[in-house]
Amino acid sequence: MTLKDTLKKLTEAYGPSGEEKEVSSLIIGMVKDNADDIFEDNLGNLFVVKKGKGPKVMISAHMDEIGIIVTHIDENGFLRIAPVGGISPRLLVGQRLRFNSGLIGTVYHEKLKELKELDWSKIYLDIGAENLESATKSVKIGDLACLDQPFKEQREGRYMAKSMDDRAGCAVLVEVINRLNGELPQEACFVFSVQEELGLRGAKTAAYRYEPDFGLAVDVTLVGDTPKAPTMAVSLGKGPAIKVKDSSVLCHPAVRRFMIDIADENCIPYQLEVLTRGGTDAGAIHLTREGVPSGAISIPCRYVHTASEVVDKIDLDYAVTLLEKLLLSTWPGTEGLYSR
Amino acid sequence: MNKENLVGILLELSSTAGVSGDEAAAVKAARSQFSLYTDEVKLDRFGNLIAMKKGEAPPSEKLTLALIAHIDEIGLMVTKIEPGGFLRFTSLGGIDARALPGQAVVVHGKKTVEGVVGATAPHLLSPRDRAKTVPFEKLFIDTGYDDQTLNNYVRVGDTISFIQKPLLLETGKRITGKALDNRAGVAALIFCAAELTGLRHQADLCFIASLQEEVGLRGAITAAYGLKPDLAVAVDVTHGDIPGVDEKKAFKLGDGPALGMGPNFHPPLSLAMQQTAKEYNLPFQVEPIPAHSGTDAWAFQVSREGIPTALLSIPLRYMHTTVELLDIDDLISGGRLLARLAARMNKSYLGELRGC
Numbered sequence: 001m002t003l004k005d006t007l008k009k010l011t012e013a014y015g016p017s018g019e020e021k022e023v024s025s026l027i028i029g030m031v032k033d034n035a036d037d038i039f040e041d042n043l044g045n046l047f048v049v050k051k052g053k054g055p056k057v058m059i060s061a062h063m064d065e066i067g068i069i070v071t072h073i074d075e076n077g078f079l080r081i082a083p084v085g086g087i088s089p090r091l092l093v094g095q096r097l098r099f100n101s102g103l104i105g106t107v108y109h110e111k112l113k114e115l116k117e118l119d120w121s122k123i124y125l126d127i128g129a130e131n132l133e134s135a136t137k138s139v140k141i142g143d144l145a146c147l148d149q150p151f152k153e154q155r156e157g158r159y160m161a162k163s164m165d166d167r168a169g170c171a172v173l174v175e176v177i178n179r180l181n182g183e184l185p186q187e188a189c190f191v192f193s194v195q196e197e198l199g200l201r202g203a204k205t206a207a208y209r210y211e212p213d214f215g216l217a218v219d220v221t222l223v224g225d226t227p228k229a230p231t232m233a234v235s236l237g238k239g240p241a242i243k244v245k246d247s248s249v250l251c252h253p254a255v256r257r258f259m260i261d262i263a264d265e266n267c268i269p270y271q272l273e274v275l276t277r278g279g280t281d282a283g284a285i286h287l288t289r290e291g292v293p294s295g296a297i298s299i300p301c302r303y304v305h306t307a308s309e310v311v312d313k314i315d316l317d318y319a320v321t322l323l324e325k326l327l328l329s330t331w332p333g334t335e336g337l338y339s340r
Numbered sequence: 341m342n343k344e345n346l347v348g349i350l351l352e353l354s355s356t357a358g359v360s361g362d363e364a365a366a367v368k369a370a371r372s373q374f375s376l377y378t379d380e381v382k383l384d385r386f387g388n389l390i391a392m393k394k395g396e397a398p399p400s401e402k403l404t405l406a407l408i409a410h411i412d413e414i415g416l417m418v419t420k421i422e423p424g425g426f427l428r429f430t431s432l433g434g435i436d437a438r439a440l441p442g443q444a445v446v447v448h449g450k451k452t453v454e455g456v457v458g459a460t461a462p463h464l465l466s467p468r469d470r471a472k473t474v475p476f477e478k479l480f481i482d483t484g485y486d487d488q489t490l491n492n493y494v495r496v497g498d499t500i501s502f503i504q505k506p507l508l509l510e511t512g513k514r515i516t517g518k519a520l521d522n523r524a525g526v527a528a529l530i531f532c533a534a535e536l537t538g539l540r541h542q543a544d545l546c547f548i549a550s551l552q553e554e555v556g557l558r559g560a561i562t563a564a565y566g567l568k569p570d571l572a573v574a575v576d577v578t579h580g581d582i583p584g585v586d587e588k589k590a591f592k593l594g595d596g597p598a599l600g601m602g603p604n605f606h607p608p609l610s611l612a613m614q615q616t617a618k619e620y621n622l623p624f625q626v627e628p629i630p631a632h633s634g635t636d637a638w639a640f641q642v643s644r645e646g647i648p649t650a651l652l653s654i655p656l657r658y659m660h661t662t663v664e665l666l667d668i669d670d671l672i673s674g675g676r677l678l679a680r681l682a683a684r685m686n687k688s689y690l691g692e693l694r695g696c
Binding site for chain 2: 224230231232233244245250253256271272273274276286287289290291292293
């Protein structure tokens, strides 16, 4: 399967935070022939282990995507909804939402004087029900739904879909799992984590269980290359970003240096990322137990947390190469590493 | 250790760079001091500096008291190198954009590069903009280099610290400089360790200079888990008295350290600190804190099964600027109080505090 096919399958799957099962089943099917061990934990995190000697590296990409939860159904069968993760009501108007059952609804708003009045209390979801009774035959309060958008190739190598955050990361991990064979210089545990969008919750328990020596997250990051974007020196198509900082983590200097060295040695283009808002699984991993030196590979992505997140094939391909090369290299010894 | 020694240590710690995530130089400076007064000095997996001083208790009576002060300071980080050599930056920790223009800085790149935070001159601003604070995103750093040269030395993600020579003011008691939040706490711990060389103590003492407090108590989270102390006292700074600030929200410089009271703290341990201060005639003030103390004590309290935790704060004016100001006497009385508390701590006293 090509990376594009993997990405299409994963981004079109249903998986708001808390209901990642469809995504993890897909991933199990994609990697099971190339894993030394596969298991899930109590929260639904999926662990895929590739054996090796020496220290343990945990590589995490989150399966969950932003979505909504049904809070109320009125007598005419209209649904009121609340956000699951950082999603804006403005970006939902006119969008289709899909429930796990396959049921589709569309979002619109009440009559407004001004657009700025638009908030969660003013929007509703129309699932085509005639009344409360017919609505409750297909949905219940507490049901989750996610955006419903097909995967598209805008132009060659430019991909657009919902939930690139972070199925793009998942696709990179799947590709690397299937490329690596033979014993690695260190054990690699690929974690497909749950509930990242609600506060890095899956990665927290996964890292506690696995007790890694090093942590790596693979996630999307924002870019500064769109009209009047906030200042950020990351662009689409210039290679994956090696994270320095976001709101959740200051990446360990030794891990970051190691990542840069491996990229330089293999002529992999990369960018350095300082993200002034938002976090990733590395934030949870690095504070686990006595601390885990951690870094992150970020895939530049436009329009994050919308129905049309855009990534570039160049960045994905080089993210795969970088991760593969990192896992084939011997990581820095613990001596001197902790001295920063 | 006398006052002059302590002043010297604090001046050195203040002038050393150590922004959150890049604390190595400050850790090195503190390490050499702690190693004079403790048995073993090491770095933990996160990079926190840990100095252990063994107590006299037999194995059956062992207990560990952790004393923790964060060593990181607020700073900046490069986000972009713009044409012309101007650097855009973001903050590490709670930076006040109003205090930035005109500040001298050093960028810690492949080589260290000095520069200044610039902004549009008042002559070139409209009267309306002149009355406003320059927003963070409009500020930049000018190093004198053009972008081509600068690209050889500096990259996105390099840290930036402030240049400010600390001063001992003419009173001989008051010190002003950058990073006194919380090198003051670290200096108080060093003073405490020195005091304890002349005192006997049962408990094993663990002095921690923690990293990344200013970005979310991160070093303390892993240090507390790793060290599993029986009890802990965090040492940090609190707001000093100045004109225009409600006296209930500020503490007098020179009147002793502020001892925290509130849900973040173990009430008997906090009261034991007050009691100890009274017994040894050491001045102190009481600081009520209704919820999050904003200090490492918050992380320690809920580590593992929970750790009885207290807080001692040095009053400090102009917090999170480069002219933070404090009274050295507050460090001395704070350090002495911690030493006396450490000297009396043993298993039966801990049992009393826990009410069992």
